[in-house]
Amino acid sequence: MSELIVRQKGRLRLMTLWLLWQSPKRGIDIIDDINKMSWGFWKPSPGSIYPLLNKMVEEGTIERTSDGKYKITAKGIEEIKEILPIKQINSIEDSIQELEGLAQFFKEVEKNKLFEYKERILNAVKEIEEAVKGA
Structure with a gap:
């Protein structure tokens, strides 16, 4: 696997965790939010987001709710804190x-x-x- 693909997958994971930290979402919502955040420069494919979501559920970093949305778990929040400090604009x-x-x-x-x-x-x-x- 090329270095670029590995980096993109890492970014997708972090962005997904960050978006789910904000609020529970469906896979399609994550795709749309990333597309909007990147001003249309990057739109993850369903073939990249859904396998990632399944893997993250298996790992326990996210969970699937009864309404089909995904939400971040305490383990997922801990991963974000270690790699990408959560910072809200407060000042x-x-x-x-x-x-x-x-x-x-x-x-x-x-x-x-x-x-x-x-x-x-x-x-x-x-x-x-x-x-x-x-x-």
Whole structure:
């Protein structure tokens, strides 16, 4: 298995745990949420998400509820804490760190993929500039 595929599977696992930490979800909801979070750059296939969910249920990091949704367990929360610290935006400092991370993300994304989102990104930047004017 190539290194890239292994890294993607690792990211998918972490993102799935993080999404389930937020709220219980169906597999299709996880696929859609990842697609939205990546602004359409990554949409996991059902052939990658459902085997992962089954494996995670077997491992005890998530469980399936009676309504068919998946939810994170204490073991799953512990895995996130060890690998990707859970951090909610609770302060201006947290927000600035999030913005700095987004800026780095945009620098690394292929420019042709940003083109269709350019106006939305620039509008968000303008809104932030307006919010901090005169501070």
